Amino acid sequence: MLTLRRIINCANLAFMDTQASTRARYSRIAMLLHWLIAISVIVNWRIAEAGEHAAKAEKEAIMANHFALGMVVLILTVLRIAWRLGNKPPPLAMHLKAWEVALARVTHSLFYILLIALPLLGWVAMSSYGQAIDMFGLFDWPVLPVAKDVDLAGTIFDVHGVLGSAMILLIGLHLLGVIKHLFIDRDGNLFRMLPFGKVKS
Numbered sequence: 001m002l003t004l005r006r007i008i009n010c011a012n013l014a015f016m017d018t019q020a021s022t023r024a025r026y027s028r029i030a031m032l033l034h035w036l037i038a039i040s041v042i043v044n045w046r047i048a049e050a051g052e053h054a055a056k057a058e059k060e061a062i063m064a065n066h067f068a069l070g071m072v073v074l075i076l077t078v079l080r081i082a083w084r085l086g087n088k089p090p091p092l093a094m095h096l097k098a099w100e101v102a103l104a105r106v107t108h109s110l111f112y113i114l115l116i117a118l119p120l121l122g123w124v125a126m127s128s129y130g131q132a133i134d135m136f137g138l139f140d141w142p143v144l145p146v147a148k149d150v151d152l153a154g155t156i157f158d159v160h161g162v163l164g165s166a167m168i169l170l171i172g173l174h175l176l177g178v179i180k181h182l183f184i185d186r187d188g189n190l191f192r193m194l195p196f197g198k199v200k201s
């Protein structure tokens with residue numbers, strides 16, 4: 001009888017542990033979108049850098065990829081935000097200090113703002129040039145109905161460049177957070193965004 005009760009208790013504990021770690025993790029769709037966006041943004045940053053240092057002849061082709069991948073990031077981000085609105089993300093870990101919660105909230109919000117603003121500004125600027133974005137030779141992204149204004153387009157791209165650099169700094173900060181939680185706090189925070197590993201809620 002005692003053994004049977006022990007077995008039932010163990011099964012209950014295992015079930016509760018699975019439930020707790022499910023609540024501590026993002027959903028599979030959120031994870032998929034997070035990693036697709038993260039990889040696309042990092043690749044797009046490297047493409048922009050390559051374009052800036054390329055000779056004039058190659059620059060155009062390289063930057064065409066930056067424009068197209070940027071619009072893919074816009075689509076993925078709209079999907080991510082829509083999913084987030086319909087599917088509540090897990091609450092931030094209970095053991096985080098107040099400043100960590102504040103910093104995480106600010107960083108994540110700024111990410112979403114930049115993920116929308118960067119491609120949107122690029123789209124408006126291209127439209128002000130009167131030029132469509134070639135989506136990897138598959139189709140043309142529509143031009144916005146804005147007046148042709150080459151000076152304005154140049155200014156918007158300058159702002160885009162500054163915000164692009166801000167995005168890189170933010171990624172650095174985000175990564176420092178991941179490294180701190182992984183090696184100093186050892187709380188398994190990284191695994192909230194992965195379908196495996198142990199998470200401390």
Ligand code: HEM
Nearest residue numbers: 041045048067070071073118119122123126157161164165
């Ligand atoms: C989420 C998507 C995007 C990200 C993360 C991003 C990021 C960046 C970064 C990091 C730079 C280099 C900044 C520098 O070092 O000066 C840059 C430059 C640039 N990007 Fe984007 N970009 C995105 C989407 C787009 C789109 C959709 C367009 C156009 C349709 C575009 C057009 C440009 C141009 C023309 C430059 C050169 C700007 C300059 O410094 O004069 N980008 N971008």
Ligand code: HEM
Nearest residue numbers: 037038041042084089108111112171178189190191192193
């Ligand atoms: C490079 C572009 C990246 C962007 C734009 C980005 C963006 C974001 C955003 C917006 C969130 C908040 C999710 C939400 O609550 O809706 C988040 C969470 C997270 N990211 Fe990233 N991320 C990037 C790269 C990375 C990398 C490279 C790692 C790991 C090595 C990482 C690990 C995480 C983790 C573990 C969380 C969950 C934080 C928590 O809620 O405790 N991210 N990321």
